[in-house]
Amino acid sequence: MAQREVEPIGARVRYWRQRRMLSRPQLASLVDRSVSWLEKVEAGERPLHNLEVIERLATALSVETALLVDGGATRAAQVRVDAAEITGIRDALAWYPVTDPDHGRSLDEVVPVLDRLGAAWLESEFVTVGRYLPGLLVAVQQLHADGADSVVVARVQVKAFRLACSMLLKYRHHELAWLAADRAMAVGDRSGDDMALARATRSVARALSHNGQSLRSIRTAVAMADRLVPLTSVEEEALPLRGMLLLAAQITAANLGDADTARELHLAAAALARGVSETRRHETQFGPTNVAFHRVAALVRLREPADALAVGRTVSPQAVTTMPAERRATYFLDLAEALLAIGRPSAALGRLLDADASAPQEVRGRPQSADLVRRLLSTRECGRDERLRNLADEAGIAA
Known part of the structure; x- marks a missing residue:
């Protein structure tokens, strides 16, 4: 396998600082260092060899130390929503208006962010969603829900909670997803708007199915x-x-x-x-x-699986390309599962690679996709395939 260039540790510190939405002064303060020191570290002008300082940076950034010292680990983490982001969503769901009763938000502030995150979801940019969703969840709960815009506000709140539910289900946090879906249902029910309620019900139905109901x-x-x-x-x-x-x-x-x-x-x-x-x-x-x-x-x-593949053959390639990346990738992964089930692992690998080309974060960052990669690696036909091994390596999946 070709050797990859090692990324400087300073660049990894910068990446995680930005992903955690911390300013340089904020991070510098957390590790008891000056802003100029951090600037030089991030620029690669100041070597960073002291393990204690590296560990303090990792703690401040809510990452494992390995993610700062190992460039390969960071590359794998760049396509995966991590524990800190899931915690951020959980904490946002634990926010209630009584916490900050006087802080109101406007639809003009919230809707553009919600639209951007909705588009990011459809393109399988899940790390982007995980990064900004906690702040959005708090903001939508700060909207004034009465007055002429009450139905619009309800629909915006439902959409944000639905996005949280979908994220949490995708990363197998099923009970927390149920909480997000239930929050959406409460909004939809209070609104008296059947469209808001129906959108919330989609999430509740999915959450129920993943929680034994x-x-x-x-x-x-x-x-x-x-x-x-x-x-x-x-x-x-x-x-x-x-x-x-x-x-x-x-x-x-x-x-x-x-x-x-x-x-x-x-x-x-x-x-x-x-x-x-x-x-x-x-x-x-x-x-x-x-x-x-x-x-x-x-x-x-x-x-x-044979019937699944037969249905797949009725879908034109052109129709597939019109669908958002998240839907395309999920479809390709289903076809890969069907092909593997009928004993065609090489063809299954082809569909897996199609999914990866459509939406790398769908393939490299999700637990379910990692399961499929491991099963393909265990087959004689694909176990030594360089494309699959490279994909597994980039995703941090043991080959």
């Missing part, structure tokens, strides 16, 4: 989808929301091994998708392509 998850999602029926003629997003609720229920049914219910929910969603144009992408990403993606995912979970 699968049957309740399905019932909740389907009931909310039915409740939206009268709104489909007056709210543009009502039909796509109905569809996404049914797709969430389909995946839960598949995880339970209930093929009949999963198929019934798929057919209902597919019927709705026929009325959705793929040329105008909805906020939910609902449409025929996403319905097919979810069907592949369901069939993989039902241990019907």
